[in-house]
Amino acid sequence: MMNKRIFLVLVILMSCSLIGIILVQAYYINNSLQNTEKQFNFNVKKALSYVSNTIENDEKEEYLIKFTELLNQGEINDTTAIINIYIKEDNSDSNETVIYRNGILEENFKVSSALFDIGLDSLNVKRILQKRETEIIENNTIDGSKNLSAMLSRLSKLNESTQIALETVYKDKAYLKPIHKRVSIDKIDRLLALKLLEDDIDIGYEFAIYSNDLATKIKTQDFQYEKASTFSVPFFYNENDKSNYRLLVNFPERKKFIFSSILTMLVLSIVFTLIIIIAYSSALYQLIRQRQISQIKTDFINNMTHEFKTPIATINLALDSIKNPKIIDDKEKVLRYLGMIKEENKRMHAQVENVLRISKLEKNELNISKERVDLNDLVEDAITHVELIIEDRGGHVEVNLNAERSSVLANETHFTNVLVNILDNAIKYSPEAPKIIVTTEVVANNILVHVKDHGSGMSKTAQKRVFEKFYREHTGNIHNVKGHGLGLAYVKRIVEDHQGHISVESEKEKGSTFTIKLPLIS
Known part of the structure; x- marks a missing residue:
């Protein structure tokens, strides 16, 4: 048999290894989940940046096309160094015209190359200065119409300086326009959905555009701002390359989507770990x-x-005594010793029979034929088998046959053995004179047999295992109670074969009560 200490060490090592494997798997699953979430966040921010840039570029392109058309319609002035661009926008609601003016001053001059020590006599230097302003003109005034005509007639040709002017004019003009007139919900939704699908993100989302942390008209119906889970990017930069607008997106099923991406790996990991x-x-x-x-x-x-x-x-001593010349002629003593030999032989035979009965029960080889019997009669018969032993020890049996109906389907021999085994158990575990109470009663369609003793009782652990084969609460070389742990195992198997149930209630030093329940027959 394996040494107890070695066995314990092996169990601890195996347990630690198993726990280690589970922890490593949990670590990698958690790490994979975090990586998946980081990738999701990156893809979403990338999609938002794409949407923001695309919409802003589309708007800018649209404005520049309009500006270019206006420039092409004006007079070309190539003689002045000051290029003034005027853009007109009518506001029918307020009956006003807004004029955007951008002035670019180009200065060309030469400087001495000695200042830079590069081996040339002089350098050509160009400096571009910019001045912008916005003017609002009432359309119902004569002066306003004249001033507008004069401004529009001074449009210059499109060159590098003009591009700079157009860029700033676009930002000035767009900045004054409300956000719901600059972009539509449908356009944002279309661009965002296409970009997300490129990265296999096909879950629902809600979005909105906020201006200085306040909601605008560009907003889906179910959008709710949640600081911890909302993605955002700047939207529509102004002339100072700053933005008052932010495009915000929420994914209500984000956690479910991220979790589903590792679900297969997680399920397989759990299954294999459970195995x-x-x-x-x-x-x-x-x-x-x-x-x-x-x-x-x-x-x-x-x-x-x-x-x-x-x-x-005992048999050897009896045989030696019989061989003694002084006793062999004493017929009375010889008969007494022969009786002792017979009793001891029966005792050994009974032990062997118990072992064989259990073996046959386990192999289902024990033939148990059943017939209608009276359980009250079987109880009385079983008591007669142990009555002399109880009286010899100065004890007594109290019998209460309260069951008015007691007909059961049972094997008379085996069930008598069951009752005798329980009574014998009560006698063996009564240190003092045995005091046993046997009671029968009817409960519903069952008959109960209670065998109560006032013996040494048993622990809670023993109660759970008392019907196991070979189990005895006294172990090792302690033999103060005879037996080998087969009697109650036999009892349990026979009772269950009769579609019955046996249980025990016990308390240390207060005795035990065995209860057998069998179905009644009409």
Whole structure:
């Protein structure tokens, strides 16, 4: 048998290894989940930036096309260094015209190259200065119309300086326009959905555009701002390359989507881990069980050896006494010793029969034929088998046959053995004179037999295992109680074969009560 300390060390090592494997798997799953979430966040921010840039570029292109058309319609002035661009926008609601003016001053001059020490006599330097302003003109005034005509007539040709002017004019003009006139919900939704699908993100979302942390008209119906889970990017930069607008997006099922991406790996990991745990638990249980069985068998062999040794010794002593010349002629003593030999032989035979009965029960080889019997009669018959033993020890049996109906389907011989075994158990575990109470009663369609003693009782652990084969609460070389742990195992198997149930209630030093329940027959 494996050394107990080695066995314990192996169990600890195996348990630590299993826990380690589970922790490593949990670490990698958690790491994979975090990486998936980071990738999701990156893809979403990338999509938002794409939407923001695309919409802003589309708007800018639209404005520049309009500006270019206006420039092409004006007069070309190539003689002045000052290029003034005027853009007109009518506002029908307020009956006003807004004029955007951008002035670009180009200065060309030469400077001495000695300042830079580059080996040339002089350098050509160009400096561009910019001045912008916005003017609002009332359309119902004569002066306003004249001023507008004069401004529009000074449009210059499109060159590098003009591009700079157009860029700033576009930002000035767009900045004054409300956001719901600059972009539509449908356009944002279309661009965002297409970009997200490129990265296999096909879950629902809600979005909105906020201006200085206040909601605008560009907003989906179910959008709710949540600081911790809302993605945002700047939207529509102004002339100072700053933005008062932010495009915000929420994904209500984000966690579910991220979790589903590793669901297959997680399920497989859990399944394989459970298989390992079940296999390990089963193997550990079998090892512990084998150790227990090994210990029980050792106890059984010790007890059987002790119980066979006593009758064998008694038989040998009786035979030696009979051989004695002084006794062999004494017929009375010879008969007495022969009676002792017979009783001890019967005792050994009974032990062997118990072992054989259990073996046959386990192999389903024991033929148990059943017939209608009166359980009250079987109880009285069983008591007669142990009455002399109880009286010899100065005890008594109290019988209360309260069951008015007591017909059951049972095997008379085997069920009598069941009752005798329980009564014998009560006698053996009564240190003082046995006081046993046997009661029968009817509950619903069942008859109950209670066998109560006032003996030493048993622990909670023993109560759970008392019907196991070979189990005895007294182990090792302690033989203060005869037996080998087969009687109650036999009892349980026979009762269950009769579609019945047996249980025990016990308390240390206060005795035990065994209860058998059998179905009644009409």
